[in-house]
Amino acid sequence: MLDAPALLSELESTAERLLERHLATSKEWFPHEHVPYGRGRDPVEGEVWSEDDADLAGATIDDAVRSSLLVNLLTEDNLPYYFRTVEQMFGDDGAWGTWVRRWTAEEGRHSMAIYGYLMATRAIDPHHLERCRMAQVSLGETPSPETLQQGFVYLALQELATRIAHRSTGRMMGDPAGYDVMMRVAGDENLHQLFYRDLAAAAIEVDPDGMVVAMEEQVRTFTMPGTGIPGFTEHAKKIAAAGIYDLSVHHEQILVPVVLRTWDVENIEGLGQTGEEARERLMKRMAKSEKVARRLNERREANLTPA
Numbered sequence: 001m002l003d004a005p006a007l008l009s010e011l012e013s014t015a016e017r018l019l020e021r022h023l024a025t026s027k028e029w030f031p032h033e034h035v036p037y038g039r040g041r042d043p044v045e046g047e048v049w050s051e052d053d054a055d056l057a058g059a060t061i062d063d064a065v066r067s068s069l070l071v072n073l074l075t076e077d078n079l080p081y082y083f084r085t086v087e088q089m090f091g092d093d094g095a096w097g098t099w100v101r102r103w104t105a106e107e108g109r110h111s112m113a114i115y116g117y118l119m120a121t122r123a124i125d126p127h128h129l130e131r132c133r134m135a136q137v138s139l140g141e142t143p144s145p146e147t148l149q150q151g152f153v154y155l156a157l158q159e160l161a162t163r164i165a166h167r168s169t170g171r172m173m174g175d176p177a178g179y180d181v182m183m184r185v186a187g188d189e190n191l192h193q194l195f196y197r198d199l200a201a202a203a204i205e206v207d208p209d210g211m212v213v214a215m216e217e218q219v220r221t222f223t224m225p226g227t228g229i230p231g232f233t234e235h236a237k238k239i240a241a242a243g244i245y246d247l248s249v250h251h252e253q254i255l256v257p258v259v260l261r262t263w264d265v266e267n268i269e270g271l272g273q274t275g276e277e278a279r280e281r282l283m284k285r286m287a288k289s290e291k292v293a294r295r296l297n298e299r300r301e302a303n304l305t306p307a
């Protein structure tokens, strides 16, 4: 297993190549061009928000989608801490540092766009949102992977999870402007996940044992960022019940395509005893997670089928 400085130096040219690919693929966009300002109005100090104040172009949103918008925005608001974690892992030199700063700049526009949309449309209670933001950012709770290898794995899984959460939320919004904001943000998350996913794939080549151990650890302990949001568990339950993000989505749309297909953990070669043992545990966990996903899907289908 390689230590962090050795792994960073082994992967420096990969980071450079992936950074160049990212810069060539990502397109400039402007958060303000996605905000329907025409629907906004001046605030009245102390005014109590009500659901009927919202202007969603004739659409409505339910409680689960409102929870999801709140959680997704507040998750983006916690960026200072993600920056700290990733910069501590990657450092600020060369391609690593350039990536961390560029990635941070892109992440910064996500909260701008979603916040702008929510304020112009009054889709959620602005006092509640701001109090939750203050509470969360003051707490500073954030996932902090213990090793560089775990960081690669976590970032790849988390960026994809965030992409899916934004996309699914957007799809459940009848308002085309809301859909557009969430898709635009999800587009960035997609490019981020490709960077981290392929970085991890290159790390597997140079440090197979370290990476399989990290995969096992991260698949076992993965949690979305956002646990510091007041009421996170209740929001997460509503989001799961609505099918926006639950263990079946997590298994089928994140773990299977990334861990099994792209990283092809079953066929990684050159493992020592530690890596082999970790892989065995990981495969058992994947089988368990598949069972949970299947059960959830069956339950959902049963609920949807009229008796």
Ligand SMILES: [Fe+2]
Pocket: 076, 107, 110, 162, 189
């Ligand atoms: Fe983001």
Ligand SMILES: [Fe+2]
Pocket: 107, 159, 162, 188, 189, 192
């Ligand atoms: Fe991202």
